[in-house]
Amino acid sequence: MKLKKLILPALSFAMALFVSGLLVAFSDSKVLALKSHPISMLSKGLSTCGAAYWALFRGSIFDPRLASGHFWEGFYPFSETLVAASPLILTGLSVALAFRAGLFNIGAQGQFIAGAIGASWVGFTFDLPIVIHSIAAIAAAMIFAGLYGGFVGFLKSRTGAHEVIVTIMLNYVAGYFLLWLLSTTAFLRPGRKDPLAPEVHNSARLLHLFGPDLRANLGFIVALVAAAAVWWLLTRSTWGFRFRAVGANAAASRTAGISVARVSTTVMFLAGALAGLGGAVQILGTEYAMTSGVGGSFGFDAITVALLGRATPIGTVFAALLFGALRAGGLTMQASTDTPLDLVLVIQALVVLFIAAPALIKSLFRLKNVDEGETISSKGWNG
Amino acid sequence: MSLELRGITKRFGALVANDSIDLAVADGEIHAILGENGAGKSTLMNIVYGLLSPDGGSISVDGKEVRIDSPLDALAAGIGMVHQHFMLIPVFTVAENIVLGHEKTKGPGLLDLESARKEILRVSAEFNFDIDPDALVEDLPVGLQQRVEIIRALIYDAKVLILDEPTAVLTPQETDELLRNMKKLRDTGTSIVFITHKLREVKETADKITIIRRGKVVGTASPSASQEELASLMVGRPVSLDVEKKAANPGKVMLEVKNLHISDHTGRTLVKDISFQLHAGEILAVAGVQGNGQSELAEAIVGLQEHVTGSIYLDGKEISKSSVRDALHSGIAFVPESREEDGLIGSFSIEENLILDLHDLSPYAKGPVISKSIVAAEADKRIKEFDIRTQSAKDSASSLSGGNKQKVVLARELSRPVKLVVASQPTRGLDVGSIEFVHERIIAERDSGRAVLLFSTELDEVSDLADRIAVMYRGEFIAIVPADTSREALGLLMAGVKP
């Protein structure tokens, strides 16, 4: 395929792992204690780092300890990767779509929460036949979240308020709103006081893909379908044409009769709906019950996913799989080697930094003539 | 002070902008550098002024070779420059602009503007420039802004003054005054390098002329050469300077504008109470120096201006409140002033740019889906019709030359059913061949019965193409006059002298 295009991302990832590895090694107290013996310190550092990364791999892709029965059972951890990746694909698409129209949607976190609220509420309040219930919950999620996002686009086109500030603020608002909801009787489980919403009914849940023992579910398929839909939207439809036009040159688009205001609002609505779909998938497929932490770090992750995936649908899918693997493996890493999960954040940020500066990687590795791919840019305050 | 360039070469990737250029400017001489748009004149001067470094060649001042790596070096060597697009900071005052880079300080780094103010007033008085050192540059009219640049160069003792296309933004009267001042400067010992593509001015002021074409020096001439000779040297083939045009055959009123008033977002009036009628089959050219409201008027007709009152009728139908899209589809072709910023999307392909306005209408789209094959077929047709030089319709628009970019804009706008053509500075920055193409096309549209509203700062273009001329000054049509009005009369009108 286009292997050349993968060189830079691969090298960026390698560099990120290297730098993070240094962090793991030199923050370990046992390693630090060996200050006066550089060689044993180096080997201890290597082994600490290696153990962490091996745990990462075991938790996300393949665990030899599970393969003792049937070989393919060793791939069980991959199901966790799929589970982690599904909402990432969707929130990543949300950010990527907005980027293509020249908007920076930092609000995927808040839109995700809005979607989770919608899906959760429909899921535990009503009783509908099996597939219809899921669809209704998903629809509610997408509408709530779409409105939450569309509001930002509307505000920007009417008042010029920059989406970066507004979406960041709305993320906090959504978080606190969720906290409040989980203290109201409507959203609490009967008889309990902890912030845990009722479980969604079985009729709303998304089916497991590989049997009841593995958590991978239809949400992954939904995410792939969404990615395909976004791809089609951008490359083949009139709407996508307008989005891309405004993202590339809003002034020329306006001069040719395209309404930039309408595009901003529509794109933010769709972006919100996609992130909300991510929230729905998380609730209906994985968690079943909403907690105050349902938003997780999907907001941050969505942006790093979109940046690594160069804001293209297919790139987003692969980037989400990679970062999903990091997340899934990270839990194992945290449990078995006492390495905090936040290392994954560091790796993600470094990957994106390296990948955003192709010139840096090129000079580090002395490469020439490597495909840099498209650059992603958002507009400053004036534009 | 004499200035000599030897073998100056500059490449931008595969493009050779300057190819081994030799130039000799004697002491106390006005030396004109003549060339059409894109010939490489500005690149050359940016090298002399230290904004670019050459790939080869040398610069000598008074016989001694100098190294110019930055504008500071150029200034130290006695070279000053007045740029085509002013290098002034609009939100600063005149004094702040002039001290920038050479600031005097008092105390712990605080600015001292006093001596600068005195110097400004001195030079200003010497040339009758009338500049207030504490005025904000953005409040000054364009002609005065240019004087600020000149003053800056003179205050820092420039002995060679480079003027890059200085008359593009001036009225004929201001142009005459500038040419007079140039001669005055030369007579006091300052050499002047005068970059332009305007033959008349060259003949009037230059002591010596060097012609540059496609990055190379193709010859020198004296001001006694005829305009045709100079033009042919510039372009490389015989050029007829006359535009062929049949008599106009005006039909019904196609565009009617009543009491149009436009303000900017701070409330300042840009266009004040304009009313006029335009007939099918006629070209109304709006003449006037940049900054008198032309751009805004052009945009307002299509609906691109926000703060507009008054009414606009296209073929009887009111379009004052229409969206841009509705205005365009009611039958207006709009060629914007800046093709790169407002006319085309550089990263989109030529194909996509050609359907920017019609992308969601049949036959290019069926419902929400764009038919790629139909788009491609149409693109090929139009590329042929408008003679757009490109390898493939799928190349990005930014890869095209200026002239071809403009052709893409025309191809897009003129392929719709159109009643009115609004063209804003359509030949700015184009090479002569493209200029000819655009002129021919505009006349063809007019002869097919369309109304044409042309905005141009080039008086020659206005006189050549117009059937009637409206002169715009400070946001008003100061007069609408017949096409054969003399240059002098037009100049007076452009300067605000009411008839």
Next chain:
Amino acid sequence: MSTTEVRSLSAPERRRKRGIITMASLGSIGLLLFGIFPKSGQPVTFSFVLGNEWVLAKELIINSKSGSLSFSIISLLAIAVATLQFRARKTIRTASAVFGATFLMSFLCWATAGKFVPFTGLLQGGLILSVPLIFGAMAGIISERSGVINIAIEGQLLAGAFLSGIVASLTQNNWAGLVVAPIAGALISLLLAIFAIKYGIDQVVLGFVLNVLVIGLTNFLYKKLLIPYQSTWNAGGTFPPIQIPLLSKIPVVGPIFFSQSIIVYLMYVVVAVIHIALFKSKWGLRTRSVGEHPTAAESVGIDVNKIRFRNVLIAGAVAGLGGAFFTLGALGSFSKEMTAGKGFIALAAVIFGRWSPLGAVAAALIFGFADNLQGLLTITGTPIPSEFMLMVPYVATIIAVSGFVGKVRAPAADGVAYKRGGGSH
């Protein structure tokens, strides 16, 4: 042939009009909710004494309902005055300030019915909470006036908090912590400078990624080192308040402004220096030129990217110093993600204050006061759920940015990376 001139509104006028509409909506809601709906009032005790300043008045007891009603009516009068000034094409700043103050007082009377309000303490706390916002805003202004968008203020604050906290703990010396705080901020902005200026990466994206990086790093080290080995790594202290002789005794004003920690006094100095330097010094002129029209600056021999680089580092240092507030000025120890989005509110203050140091300070003070008010009300207990109170600073930011600011004019070249020779044609 000129008909009556129909003048459409200018941008400042439309902004004022939008502001008046926002105020009118808020004011009417306030009047109904705070003044009219409540059945009867309860006494509210406002205390004006904080420490040992001279005393003018000790307390004031107002009935909540009549207090709210009176303040609401005054606020509506302020709107009326603002409308008149708007019609006369004047600025409405004083009237808006009066509206803001009386609206808040009306709200306060309602929310604290039957309770005790330490008024001077409230204002003093408001100033304290605005400290990181002001430092962050100064950092934002220096950077943006030079033409580099600085979204990484949050990360710079957090880095400053982290490094100052652990150094103060390791050395058991608060001053050591204070000294390294700017270095931490500058390190983060070094990354911003390199990637934005040298490699030309989109500055908004870059700033955001740097924030993620700092959060990840500090969280990681917090869990790996600060929690398990707290006594070594996370046992720093705070700076006690210093009372300035005489000035701190002035009633009300004294305790608020002149009885604060060294960090706050440093802040006064920083703001004054930046404001004077930006508009009256050679550095300020060159900085602004580079942010407005880098090509013109280069044409007079100024090295655009060098100035930008240096200023971004200075900005980072200022923000880092502000980060020390969280640890050395408030909590005494570092906790996970303790900046809680203050860096973004600082950015909003920059925009709200239209890139002018004093304007940003005013905005930051308003945000800080709202934050403190929310804290007080959560403690004293109000009818509004605490989660909604926590939302207040963020909602206020949205309203500020869209209701009162609208389309802004940032420095013209803000956010656009510059290449040498960019002026050639």
